[in-house]
Amino acid sequence: xxxxNIPDIVVSRLPLYLQTLNHLLREGEEVVSSDELxxxxxxxxxxxxxxxxFFGGFGVKGKGYDIIHLIDNLRSILNLNQIWPMVIVGxxxxxxxxxxxxxxxxxxFEIVLALDINPNIIGTEIAGIVVQDVETMDTALRSSDxxxxxxxxxxxxxxxxxxxxxxxxxxxxxxxxxxxxxLPEGVRVANIDPVLKLEHLTYYLS
Amino acid sequence: xxxxNIPDIVVSRLPLYLQTLNHLLREGEEVVSSDELxxxxxxxxxxxxxxxxFFGGFGVKGKGYDIIHLIDNLRSILNLNQIWPMVIVGxxxxxxxxxxxxxxxxxxFEIVLALDINPNIIGTEIAGIVVQDVETMDTALRSSDxxxxxxxxxxxxxxxxxxxxxxxxxxxxxxxxxxxxxLPEGVRVANIDPVLKLEHLTYYLS
Numbered sequence: 001x002x003x004x005n006i007p008d009i010v011v012s013r014l015p016l017y018l019q020t021l022n023h024l025l026r027e028g029e030e031v032v033s034s035d036e037l038x039x040x041x042x043x044x045x046x047x048x049x050x051x052x053x054f055f056g057g058f059g060v061k062g063k064g065y066d067i068i069h070l071i072d073n074l075r076s077i078l079n080l081n082q083i084w085p086m087v088i089v090g091x092x093x094x095x096x097x098x099x100x101x102x103x104x105x106x107x108x109f110e111i112v113l114a115l116d117i118n119p120n121i122i123g124t125e126i127a128g129i130v131v132q133d134v135e136t137m138d139t140a141l142r143s144s145d146x147x148x149x150x151x152x153x154x155x156x157x158x159x160x161x162x163x164x165x166x167x168x169x170x171x172x173x174x175x176x177x178x179x180x181x182x183l184p185e186g187v188r189v190a191n192i193d194p195v196l197k198l199e200h201l202t203y204y205l206s
Numbered sequence: 207x208x209x210x211n212i213p214d215i216v217v218s219r220l221p222l223y224l225q226t227l228n229h230l231l232r233e234g235e236e237v238v239s240s241d242e243l244x245x246x247x248x249x250x251x252x253x254x255x256x257x258x259x260f261f262g263g264f265g266v267k268g269k270g271y272d273i274i275h276l277i278d279n280l281r282s283i284l285n286l287n288q289i290w291p292m293v294i295v296g297x298x299x300x301x302x303x304x305x306x307x308x309x310x311x312x313x314x315f316e317i318v319l320a321l322d323i324n325p326n327i328i329g330t331e332i333a334g335i336v337v338q339d340v341e342t343m344d345t346a347l348r349s350s351d352x353x354x355x356x357x358x359x360x361x362x363x364x365x366x367x368x369x370x371x372x373x374x375x376x377x378x379x380x381x382x383x384x385x386x387x388x389l390p391e392g393v394r395v396a397n398i399d400p401v402l403k404l405e406h407l408t409y410y411l412s
Contacts, residue, residue: 015405020386041386079408093303098400100299103384107401147411148404172407174400178309180226180247188410190403194304194380195313197396198354199221201378202285204394205353 010051018074033064084109090152091116091131099126141168151175216257224280239270290315296358297322297337305332347374358382
C-alpha cells in the first residue's frame with residue numbers, strides 16, 4: 001500500500017485501535033461502530049473516523065467497521081504481516097524481563113540477539129537466547145536482517161550504544177534509558193520511561 | 207500554586223522538560239534558551255514557550271530560562287517536592303525488574319509494598335521488599351498513604367486488580383498490562399506497552 005503523508009500522531013493511535021479490535025475479535029464480535037470503538041479505546045469517535053479516513057475509511061455508514069477487514073488493513077499499514085527480529089542491548093534486570101516477555105512474540109516481534117558488556121552475563125542463556133559480547137555487534141548484525149533494537153543499557157552508555165547500533169544498520173530503537181537520544185534522520189526512536197509517566201500522574205495528585 | 211485548567215498534552219510534556227533541565231544542570235549549565243532546550247528535547251521552541259506560558263512563563267526575554275528556577279517551578283507544578291510511596295501488584299519478571307530499578311527512588315518514587323498471588327513468590331525478598339499476599343491489599347493499603355500503583359499482573363487479571371486498587375484508595379495507576387483499563391472519574395491511568403510503541407515504529411520500516 002502506498003503511504004500518504006500521515007501525521008505521526010495519527011500513526012501513533014493505530015496500534016491502539018488494532019489492540020482493541022483484536023480484543024473485540026477474541027470476544028466474538030464481527031462489526032464495531034466508531035462509537036463502540038471510541039468507548040473501548042477512550043478516544044473520541046470523530047477522531048477515530050478522521051484517523052482512519054487518512055487510509056481510505058474502511059467503515060460502512062450506519063453499519064460500522066468490519067472488524068477482520070479493519071484488522072487486516074491496519075496490520076498491512078503498520079507492516080505487521082511479517083515477523084520482526086530484534087536485538088536487545090543491555091541484559092540487566094529489565095533486559096532479562098523483556099527477553100522473557102511473551103507479549104512480543106505473540107504480536108510478531110522476536111528478540112533473536114541479546115548483547116551485553118558484563119562478562120558475568122555474556123554466555124548465560126535466558127529464555128533460549130545466549131547473551132553475546134556487545135563487542136560482537138558488528139558481526140552479529142551484519143549477518144542478520146535485524147532492524148529494530150531494544151536499548152536497555154544504563155543512561156550513560158545509551159547514546160554511544162545507539163550510535164553503534166545505527167552504524168550497524170539499525171533503523172528503529174525502543175529506548176528504555178532515561179535520556180533523549182540524538183540520532184540521524186531516518187532512524188526512528190520511541191522512548192519508554194516510567195518516571196516521566198509517573199511525573200505526569202502526580203500533577204493530578206494534590 | 208493554584209492550577210489553571212491546563213490541557214493534558216501540555217502537562218505530559220513538562221516531565222520531559224524537567225528531565226532535560228536536570229541533565230543541563232548536572233552538566234554545569236545555569237541558563238538555557240528555549241532554542242537550546244528545543245534542540246535537546248526535540249520539541250519546537252515555540253511549543254516550549256507556549257507550554258511554560260500556561261504557568262506564568264519563567265523566561266527572561268533575550269536571556270532565556272534560569273535553570274534552577276525553572277526546575278524548582280516544574281517540580282512544584284508536578285507535585286514532586288515529596289516522596290511518593292507506591293505499591294506494585296504482580297511480581298513476575300517485569301515486576302521484579304521494576305522493584306530493583308533505582309531510577310524510581312532517584313526521582314522521588316519509592317516502591318514500599320509489593321503484592322502477588324503466587325505462593326512461591328509471596329514471602330520472598332526483592333531489593334529489601336518482602337512480597338505480600340495480594341489478599342492483604344485491604345489491610346496494607348488502609349494503613350498507608352500510598353496513592354500510586356504499578357500494575358504488572360497478566361492482562362486477564364489487570365481490570366479486576368485495578369478495580370480492587372481503586373476500591374482501596376489508589377488514585378493513579380501505571381498500567382503495564384496490554385489492555386485499556388476502565389476506571390472511575392478521578393482515577394488517572396498511564397499505560398506502558400512496548401508492543402504499541404514497536405507497532406508505531408514498524409510503520410516507518412517498509
